Amino acid sequence: MIFCNRTLNLKKISHIGLDMDHTLVRYHVDRFEQLAYDSMKEKLIRNFNYPEEIKKLKFDFNKAIRGLVIDKNHGNLLKVSRFGSVREAYHGLKRMNFKQQKEIFGARYIDLRSDTYDIIDTTFSISHACLYAQLVDFKNHNTKLELPDFADIAEHLHKALDLSHRDGSIKNHVIKDPEKYVKRSEGVVRGLEKFKKYDKTIFVATNSDYQYTNHILQYAIDPYIDGHPWQDFFDYTFTLTMKPRFFYSSLPLLKVDTVDGSMKNWDKKIEKGVYQGGSAQLLTDSWDILSDNLLYIGDHIYGDILRLKKDCGWRTGLILEELGEEVKQNKAAEALTHQIKEFMVKKVQLEEELNDLVAQRLERNNPSKEKEEEVHKKILELDEKLIPIIKKRAEVYNSDWGPIMRVGVEESYLAHQVEGYSDIYMAKLEDFLEASPRHYFRSFIRNSAHDE
Numbered sequence: 001m002i003f004c005n006r007t008l009n010l011k012k013i014s015h016i017g018l019d020m021d022h023t024l025v026r027y028h029v030d031r032f033e034q035l036a037y038d039s040m041k042e043k044l045i046r047n048f049n050y051p052e053e054i055k056k057l058k059f060d061f062n063k064a065i066r067g068l069v070i071d072k073n074h075g076n077l078l079k080v081s082r083f084g085s086v087r088e089a090y091h092g093l094k095r096m097n098f099k100q101q102k103e104i105f106g107a108r109y110i111d112l113r114s115d116t117y118d119i120i121d122t123t124f125s126i127s128h129a130c131l132y133a134q135l136v137d138f139k140n141h142n143t144k145l146e147l148p149d150f151a152d153i154a155e156h157l158h159k160a161l162d163l164s165h166r167d168g169s170i171k172n173h174v175i176k177d178p179e180k181y182v183k184r185s186e187g188v189v190r191g192l193e194k195f196k197k198y199d200k201t202i203f204v205a206t207n208s209d210y211q212y213t214n215h216i217l218q219y220a221i222d223p224y225i226d227g228h229p230w231q232d233f234f235d236y237t238f239t240l241t242m243k244p245r246f247f248y249s250s251l252p253l254l255k256v257d258t259v260d261g262s263m264k265n266w267d268k269k270i271e272k273g274v275y276q277g278g279s280a281q282l283l284t285d286s287w288d289i290l291s292d293n294l295l296y297i298g299d300h301i302y303g304d305i306l307r308l309k310k311d312c313g314w315r316t317g318l319i320l321e322e323l324g325e326e327v328k329q330n331k332a333a334e335a336l337t338h339q340i341k342e343f344m345v346k347k348v349q350l351e352e353e354l355n356d357l358v359a360q361r362l363e364r365n366n367p368s369k370e371k372e373e374e375v376h377k378k379i380l381e382l383d384e385k386l387i388p389i390i391k392k393r394a395e396v397y398n399s400d401w402g403p404i405m406r407v408g409v410e411e412s413y414l415a416h417q418v419e420g421y422s423d424i425y426m427a428k429l430e431d432f433l434e435a436s437p438r439h440y441f442r443s444f445i446r447n448s449a450h451d452e
């Protein structure tokens with residue numbers, strides 16, 4: 001299924017760009033994250049002198065979801081609404097109850113642009129969020145161990161994760177055993193072939209280097225194309241693009257020799273092949289197309305989509321892997337959602353009845369306290385019935401955090417970003433490739449509060 005925020009006519013799209021990791025190529029995210037988690041822990045002990053005891057911490061993929069916010073100075077993990085108000089909060093692994101949340105955050109909106117917050121906007125940050133919460137908890141339970149403060153823990157985790165990506169601690173494992181980590185898909189290759197028949201130029205723009213890209217695409221693409229290597233299957237491939245920088249500044253462009261992997265500076269017009277670096281501007285200039293003839297699909301809201309939308313005006317598609325599961329969960333929760341709505345209708349009626357009785361007593365001097373108490377009791381009884389249904393509904397989703405796209409009646413901050421920056425979004429690339437390359441995606445009419 002594909003969801004559409006802004007009308008998109010594929011007939012007008014001549015070039016389709018794809019991010020590689022988690023977009024063109026899907027991973028077994030839980031296994032991939034386990035690697036990141038183990039590597040971060042090891043680096044914290046070795047490079048940042050964390051105590052050996054943290055080795056005992058175990059990765060729990062369900063401890064965090066995409067869209068959460070790390071409140072670095074205070075050791076909190078937050079789920080935030082589209083307006084930036086905190087709707088769910090944990091200090092380390094300890095859930096804050098409604099009263100504590102209210103005391104700390106009140107009704108104010110938090111400014112997510114501030115660098116005291118880290119947004120977990122990819123599935124490959126789950127290990128990061130989980131380990132942060134565990135380390136905060138570990139610090140609180142081991143006061144004698146003199147662990148760094150909450151903000152420093154966040155900083156060290158960032159550095160440890162960066163290092164793990166740079167020194168091959170994660171990628172070498174994937175290269176050695178791709179079957180364990182990569183979800184190969186013939187459907188992606190067949191779908192891309194279909195789009196190519198409609199004269200769509202297909203290119204890859206990835207932050208991974210050539211060596212890793214080559215290993216992964218050899219494994220994921222080559223088995224499904226006859227006789228030709230992946231380098232010939234894609235019209236252009238840009239490696240080590242440093243997105244989001246790729247979208248707003250220019251990196252030196254190098255041409256990769258696909259036989260020996262060597263590179264040379266390239267200042268001529270780009271021709272079909274594999275490159276390193278470059279910029280979004282360079283592509284549209286070389287191909288002589290308008291920015292809205294180009295659709296770029298990626299999985300990272302900030303790295304792939306947000307800056308691209310702001311700086312280049314390309315059309316955008318977002319891969320949100322969790323969406324497949326969440327749509328199913330919404331279906332599973334439908335009956336309970338309906339029950340909650342029915343209860344709320346009754347509750348609103350009783351509240352209005354109570355308001356009338358209070359008005360009669362205060363405005364028309366007609367004392368009717370007894371009746372008021374009776375209605376008030378009915379409201380409390382209704383709440384008693386409502387609470388277990390709400391709880392049961394929450395259990396359909398992640399038990400700590402609920403769905404990724406909603407917080408109560410509001411959209412989550414993540415949903416707000418998805419809506420703001422992606423023209424279309426889907427759970428996986430195959431969903432897009434099943435559509436006709438001439439398809440016209442139309443957005444639905446959105447209601448404002450006054451539209452009824």
Ligand SMILES: [Mg+2]
Nearest residue numbers: 019021022299
């Ligand atoms: Mg990616």
